[in-house]
Amino acid sequence: MIDLVEVLNGYSENNVEYGVESSFIKGLLLLRDWDTLSDEDKINKRKERLKYYKKHFNLTEGEIRMRNYEESVVNLSELIILFLKNSFDECSSELDRIKVMLYCELFNLNKNYSYRIINHIPFFVLLELKGKLTSLEEFNKYELDILFSCYQEMYKLFLQKPYDTNK
Numbered sequence: 001m002i003d004l005v006e007v008l009n010g011y012s013e014n015n016v017e018y019g020v021e022s023s024f025i026k027g028l029l030l031l032r033d034w035d036t037l038s039d040e041d042k043i044n045k046r047k048e049r050l051k052y053y054k055k056h057f058n059l060t061e062g063e064i065r066m067r068n069y070e071e072s073v074v075n076l077s078e079l080i081i082l083f084l085k086n087s088f089d090e091c092s093s094e095l096d097r098i099k100v101m102l103y104c105e106l107f108n109l110n111k112n113y114s115y116r117i118i119n120h121i122p123f124f125v126l127l128e129l130k131g132k133l134t135s136l137e138e139f140n141k142y143e144l145d146i147l148f149s150c151y152q153e154m155y156k157l158f159l160q161k162p163y164d165t166n167k
Contacts (some may be wrong), residue, residue: 004029034113042110043077050074062165069162070115072154079147080106086142094132098144101126105151116163123155 004025011018037045050070057063080102088099105121112118130148133139 031113039077039081039106039110043074043081046070046074046077062162065157065160065162066115069154069157069160072150072157073109073115073118076147076150076154077106077109079150080109083142083144083147092133092136092138094129094136095138095142098126098129098133101129102147118158120155120158123152126151 008022008025008029011022034042034045050067053063053070054067058067083102084099084106088095091099101121108119108121126148130139130144133144139145
Protein backbone atom coordinates (compact mmCIF):
# COMPACT_ATOMS: atom_id res chain seq x y z
CA MET A 1 0.00 0.00 0.00
CA ILE A 2 1.02 3.59 -0.49
CA ASP A 3 1.30 5.81 2.60
CA LEU A 4 -0.30 9.02 1.35
CA VAL A 5 0.71 11.03 4.42
CA GLU A 6 4.31 10.05 3.76
CA VAL A 7 3.94 11.11 0.13
CA LEU A 8 2.67 14.56 1.16
CA ASN A 9 5.46 14.91 3.72
CA GLY A 10 7.98 14.01 1.01
CA TYR A 11 6.56 16.72 -1.23
CA SER A 12 6.97 19.26 1.59
CA GLU A 13 10.47 18.16 2.61
CA ASN A 14 11.70 18.41 -0.96
CA ASN A 15 9.96 21.76 -1.48
CA VAL A 16 8.04 20.23 -4.32
CA GLU A 17 4.52 21.51 -4.85
CA TYR A 18 2.29 19.31 -6.89
CA GLY A 19 -0.83 21.43 -6.31
CA VAL A 20 -3.39 19.35 -8.14
CA GLU A 21 -1.95 16.03 -6.99
CA SER A 22 -1.69 17.26 -3.41
CA SER A 23 -5.32 18.35 -3.51
CA PHE A 24 -6.46 14.90 -4.61
CA ILE A 25 -4.35 13.24 -1.90
CA LYS A 26 -5.64 15.59 0.80
CA GLY A 27 -9.22 15.01 -0.35
CA LEU A 28 -8.78 11.26 -0.19
CA LEU A 29 -7.23 11.50 3.29
CA LEU A 30 -10.15 13.66 4.43
CA LEU A 31 -12.68 11.10 3.19
CA ARG A 32 -10.75 8.22 4.71
CA ASP A 33 -10.63 9.98 8.08
CA TRP A 34 -14.34 10.87 7.83
CA ASP A 35 -15.19 7.18 7.48
CA THR A 36 -13.48 6.37 10.79
CA LEU A 37 -15.41 8.95 12.84
CA SER A 38 -18.43 8.20 15.01
CA ASP A 39 -21.74 9.91 14.25
CA GLU A 40 -21.18 12.31 17.14
CA ASP A 41 -17.68 13.18 15.92
CA LYS A 42 -19.01 13.78 12.41
CA ILE A 43 -21.60 16.19 13.82
CA ASN A 44 -18.90 18.00 15.78
CA LYS A 45 -16.78 18.34 12.63
CA ARG A 46 -19.79 19.67 10.76
CA LYS A 47 -20.51 22.17 13.54
CA GLU A 48 -16.93 23.46 13.37
CA ARG A 49 -17.09 23.78 9.60
CA LEU A 50 -20.53 25.42 9.76
CA LYS A 51 -19.27 27.99 12.27
CA TYR A 52 -16.34 28.80 9.97
CA TYR A 53 -18.49 28.98 6.84
CA LYS A 54 -21.12 31.15 8.54
CA LYS A 55 -18.39 33.59 9.46
CA HIS A 56 -16.55 33.66 6.13
CA PHE A 57 -19.00 32.43 3.47
CA ASN A 58 -22.47 33.65 4.35
CA LEU A 59 -22.94 36.75 2.22
CA THR A 60 -24.88 35.80 -0.86
CA GLU A 61 -28.40 34.43 -1.01
CA GLY A 62 -26.97 31.11 -2.24
CA GLU A 63 -24.48 30.88 0.61
CA ILE A 64 -27.18 31.68 3.17
CA ARG A 65 -29.40 28.98 1.63
CA MET A 66 -26.52 26.47 1.92
CA ARG A 67 -25.76 27.41 5.54
CA ASN A 68 -29.44 27.11 6.52
CA TYR A 69 -29.63 23.63 5.02
CA GLU A 70 -26.33 22.57 6.62
CA GLU A 71 -27.48 23.84 10.00
CA SER A 72 -30.74 21.93 9.67
CA VAL A 73 -28.79 18.73 8.87
CA VAL A 74 -26.68 19.20 12.01
CA ASN A 75 -29.75 19.88 14.15
CA LEU A 76 -31.59 16.87 12.76
CA SER A 77 -28.56 14.62 13.27
CA GLU A 78 -28.37 15.63 16.93
CA LEU A 79 -32.07 15.00 17.48
CA ILE A 80 -31.96 11.60 15.81
CA ILE A 81 -28.98 10.54 17.92
CA LEU A 82 -30.75 11.66 21.10
CA PHE A 83 -33.87 9.78 20.05
CA LEU A 84 -31.97 6.58 19.23
CA LYS A 85 -30.21 6.64 22.61
CA ASN A 86 -33.55 6.04 24.33
CA SER A 87 -34.35 2.69 25.82
CA PHE A 88 -37.23 1.28 23.81
CA ASP A 89 -38.15 -1.67 26.00
CA GLU A 90 -41.68 -2.24 24.85
CA CYS A 91 -42.61 -0.06 21.94
CA SER A 92 -45.29 -0.12 19.30
CA SER A 93 -44.55 -1.44 15.85
CA GLU A 94 -45.04 2.11 14.51
CA LEU A 95 -42.34 3.49 16.80
CA ASP A 96 -40.10 0.60 15.86
CA ARG A 97 -40.58 1.46 12.18
CA ILE A 98 -39.77 5.13 12.85
CA LYS A 99 -36.62 4.10 14.72
CA VAL A 100 -35.49 2.14 11.69
CA MET A 101 -36.25 4.98 9.26
CA LEU A 102 -34.47 7.53 11.47
CA TYR A 103 -31.49 5.24 11.82
CA CYS A 104 -31.37 4.98 8.01
CA GLU A 105 -31.62 8.77 7.72
CA LEU A 106 -28.78 9.25 10.21
CA PHE A 107 -26.68 6.88 8.14
CA ASN A 108 -27.52 8.89 5.01
CA LEU A 109 -26.72 12.17 6.75
CA ASN A 110 -23.32 11.03 7.95
CA LYS A 111 -22.21 8.72 5.17
CA ASN A 112 -20.62 11.42 3.05
CA TYR A 113 -18.46 14.35 4.02
CA SER A 114 -20.17 16.56 1.47
CA TYR A 115 -23.69 17.83 2.03
CA ARG A 116 -24.15 17.93 -1.74
CA ILE A 117 -24.54 14.17 -2.07
CA ILE A 118 -26.76 13.37 0.91
CA ASN A 119 -29.77 11.25 -0.03
CA HIS A 120 -32.73 11.73 2.30
CA ILE A 121 -35.67 9.52 3.07
CA PRO A 122 -38.61 11.43 1.57
CA PHE A 123 -40.59 13.21 4.25
CA PHE A 124 -43.89 11.64 3.16
CA VAL A 125 -42.56 8.24 4.31
CA LEU A 126 -42.11 9.56 7.85
CA LEU A 127 -45.30 11.58 7.69
CA GLU A 128 -47.29 8.43 7.03
CA LEU A 129 -45.75 6.81 10.11
CA LYS A 130 -46.28 9.96 12.16
CA GLY A 131 -49.99 9.79 11.42
CA LYS A 132 -50.11 6.36 13.03
CA LEU A 133 -48.18 7.52 16.10
CA THR A 134 -49.70 10.87 17.11
CA SER A 135 -52.48 9.22 19.09
CA LEU A 136 -50.04 6.99 20.98
CA GLU A 137 -48.39 7.90 24.29
CA GLU A 138 -44.97 7.30 22.70
CA PHE A 139 -45.35 10.30 20.42
CA ASN A 140 -45.19 12.73 23.34
CA LYS A 141 -42.90 10.61 25.47
CA TYR A 142 -40.10 10.74 22.89
CA GLU A 143 -40.89 14.30 21.76
CA LEU A 144 -41.38 13.16 18.20
CA ASP A 145 -43.21 16.37 17.32
CA ILE A 146 -39.91 18.26 17.64
CA LEU A 147 -38.04 15.67 15.63
CA PHE A 148 -40.64 15.60 12.86
CA SER A 149 -40.74 19.37 12.72
CA CYS A 150 -36.96 19.53 12.36
CA TYR A 151 -37.04 16.81 9.68
CA GLN A 152 -39.74 18.63 7.76
CA GLU A 153 -37.77 21.90 7.85
CA MET A 154 -34.57 20.18 6.72
CA TYR A 155 -36.39 18.38 3.91
CA LYS A 156 -38.04 21.60 2.76
CA LEU A 157 -34.60 23.26 2.56
CA PHE A 158 -33.24 20.21 0.74
CA LEU A 159 -35.99 20.42 -1.88
CA GLN A 160 -34.96 24.02 -2.55
CA LYS A 161 -31.70 22.59 -3.93
CA PRO A 162 -29.32 24.70 -1.84
CA TYR A 163 -26.30 23.78 -3.95
CA ASP A 164 -27.89 24.48 -7.31
CA THR A 165 -25.66 27.15 -8.86
CA ASN A 166 -28.38 28.16 -11.31
CA LYS A 167 -30.41 29.84 -8.56
